[in-house]
Amino acid sequence: MSGAAFELKNINVHYGYARALEQVSLVVRPGEVVALLGDNGAGKSTLLKVMSGAHVPTAGELFVSGERVHFKSPRDASASGVQMVYQDLALVEAMDIAGNLMLGRERLMHGPLGWLGFLDRKAMRRESQRELDALGVRTAPVTRSVEMLSGGQRQVIAIARSSARLPEHGVLLMDEPTAALGHEQTELVESLIRTLAARGVSIVVVTHNLPLASAVSDRIVVLNRGRKVADVPTGETDKDTVVGWITGASVQAGVLQH
């Protein structure tokens, strides 16, 4: 047992001759926020796909809470407490916030002879409101249709929905959660990430947004052409150094690790 919420050891992903990931190892501790950075094509999305069960690696091992896992699908990852927040098609536009949050967890009306064949919308609204309150999220009334929401509000609902499916010390994976968001909306997402981490959720966030990475992460991990080139506590580095790792300018032999 390494005390890790999630651990990857020597992950390789090869697409024919293309090497998307080469010997990548990573430890994510409980309640830790890891920012995964790298230039276009560095392998960030591929690594998240391996972690979320969407892609089976060519080689390497995955461990959740010290247990070896073999994810063959996102369903397997989810069953082990690892959830990806999907950006596109994540929410049902025509449905209200409560319906989206409770998707797959619908409550049915209960009659004297058992479950009735229709939804207990009141209970679903109450429960979704309770979940949002617990996350400190103040967006819009839960009866509001998702198509009426701003990009930031949608992102927050998508994150809340994924996190509601997590066990206590689950792992949440995010790919560019603030792409296309304004300053205030980005702050909303930042504060939600902090709240979740404070609850013990481990978060891996892929981003090109360096201020976001420096504001919310405990650790910065940089990929460069499929290899991990840095893995450092966020407080022990600075923007120029990180940019150097991303572009490859300051990558020396081996991995810089503290």
Ligand SMILES: Nc1ncnc2c1ncn2[C@@H]1O[C@H](COP(=O)(O)OP(=O)(O)OP(=O)(O)O)[C@@H](O)[C@H]1O
């Ligand atoms: N299905 C695939 N078939 C072949 N090559 C692929 C496939 N998916 C990704 N790659 C290659 O693997 C490498 C890593 O891609 P990946 O999408 O993981 O990078 P990324 O860091 O997420 O980039 P971006 O920031 O642009 O999203 C790239 O060279 C890419 O072209």
